[in-house]
Amino acid sequence: xxxxxxxxxxxxxxxxHNLWSDVQTFVIGxxxxxxxxxxxxPPNNPSTTNPTDLELDGGKQxxxxxxxxxxxxxxxxxxxxxxxxxxxxxxxxxxxxxIALVNDDSTVVYYKIHDGVATPKQ
Numbered sequence: 584x585x586x587x588x589x590x591x592x593x594x595x596x597x598x599x600h601n602l603w604s605d606v607q608t609f610v611i612g613x614x615x616x617x618x619x620x621x622x623x624x625p626p627n628n629p630s631t632t633n634p635t636d637l638e639l640d641g642g643k644q645x646x647x648x649x650x651x652x653x654x655x656x657x658x659x660x661x662x663x664x665x666x667x668x669x670x671x672x673x674x675x676x677x678x679x680x681x682i683a684l685v686n687d688d689s690t691v692v693y694y695k696i697h698d699g700v701a702t703p704k705q
Contacts, residue, residue, distance in 0.1 A: 589648035590619030593683040596691045597646070602626045605643070611668040620669065621646040621683075645669050646681045646693070657682075666698050 590608055597603040606623040624643045647665055649657070670676035679697045686692075 589650060589683075589685050590621065592685055592689060593646060593648040593691055594621055596683070597621065597623055609672055611665070611672075618665075619648060620665070621648070644679075644681055645673075645677050646683050648683045648685060651684050651686045662696060 594606050594608065597606050603623045603625050606621055609620050609622065610617060611620055612618050622643055622645055627642075645665075665680060666676050669680065676698060679695050679701070682694045682696060684692045684694065
């Protein structure tokens with residue numbers, strides 16, 4: 584799966600299934616390590632949205648599409664690179680990002696990764 588294909592699948596999943604809005608696509612990296620990243624606003628649903636989870640700039644989140652591949656593991660270095668690159672785009676390092684894992688059957692599962700230690704939810 585190419586990075587562009589993954590980004591497109593996740594964008595469609597966010598917009599049409601999860602009802603996120605204002606989904607924007609950015610490209611980071613170079614050569615074989617090019618990655619599409621998405622920046623979007625989750626639906627405004629007070630019953631499921633914790634205000635402490637939302638970033639300061641309009642409540643939007645950064646999403647990194649990744650293929651589920653048993654031969655490839657995510658490293659702390661790779662995740663840190665995403666935080667650094669997003670910081671370059673936005674002017675500040677985000678508190679958290681979402682990783683969108685895309686399976687061969689187009690199933691998308693989202694995992695939140697915090698930058699550093701996060702306090703547990705009540």
